[in-house]
Amino acid sequence: YTVDPIIYPTISTKKICNGRPIECYIVELEHHEWQACHDASVGDKFWGNSKAGAYGKGLCGTSDDPFKPARTGLIGQVAFAKLFYQKADLEYRKGGDSQDTMLGAATCDIKCATRNRGEGLIQKTNEFGAENHRALSKDIYVFGYVEDEDIEKKEVTVAFVGFAFRWDVAACKVADGYRGKGHKNYVVPYQGLHSITKLRSLYLK
DSSP: OBOOOOSSOEEEEEEEETTEEEEEEEEEOOHHHHHHHHHHHSGGGSGGGGOOTTTTTOSSOOSSOTTHHHHHHHHHHHHHHHHHTOBOOOOOOTTOOSOSEEETTEEEEEEEESSOOSEEEEEEEOTTOOBOTTTTOOSEEEEEEEEEEETTTTEEEEEEEEEEEHHHHHTSOEEEOSSSSSOEEEEEEGGGSBOHHHHHHHHOO
């Protein structure tokens, strides 16, 4: 999916944890970009919607917005593509993708949360105790969250707060999930992330 790239990104200082500021890159999606994320996230168009278990298709869906977890993930991918001058991969694949995108030879996952918790989460085990073998399978993890979304207006703003290498995530604490029935996550504090400015300097040459 071809996005409208951002040539001059908006950089802002947001209050993330305990009143401490952190550099964020703010990305607004165009209406057609929001619509593409919505269309690719509904029903059987998105493989994750068919996953079993309490974690399954995500924990933040509601009766009014059941596909919010899938849409949020795709919004993060499109927002990243705009910031790094890429195409966004919204294609359905049974079993999901091996990674969200590539930065040079590095595999990359985009972790876009539905709101700001001051930390990113990567599932380590599911509620059955089974290890998530994809948890540490990427080279780079980029973290952000939806700052604001208006479904009726088809508007959404994403704040990217930083990135971590695989070994950074592996060193983070593991804790029970906020919701669900016993799954565990790597908890990645936003304050400890490398900056998006650094990531752009490494890969936009």
